[in-house]
Amino acid sequence: MKVTVDTKLCAEMGQCVFSAPEVFAFNDNGKLVWESNPDLGLRDAVDEAADVCPVQAIFVEHD
Structure with a gap:
């Protein structure tokens, strides 16, 4: 599995962090x-x- 984020689109609202904190975080x-x-x-x-x-x-x- 490969995850990419379009940082130009990303509004950094954090919904992904709540859904998958093992994968997404804020620095x-x-x-x-x-x-x-x-x-x-x-x-x-x-x-x-x-x-x-x-x-x-x-x-x-997904592979």
Whole structure:
């Protein structure tokens, strides 16, 4: 699984952080950071994070 975020679209509202905190977080500067290749066991949480993104900035590629 590969996760990408379009940082130009991302509004940094944090819905993804609530859905998949093991994958998405805010750094010390308040910018979104994420794990590009998360564990496959987090698939449901990552898919939910992509679904709840208000601007649809999260893209998930499943192998």
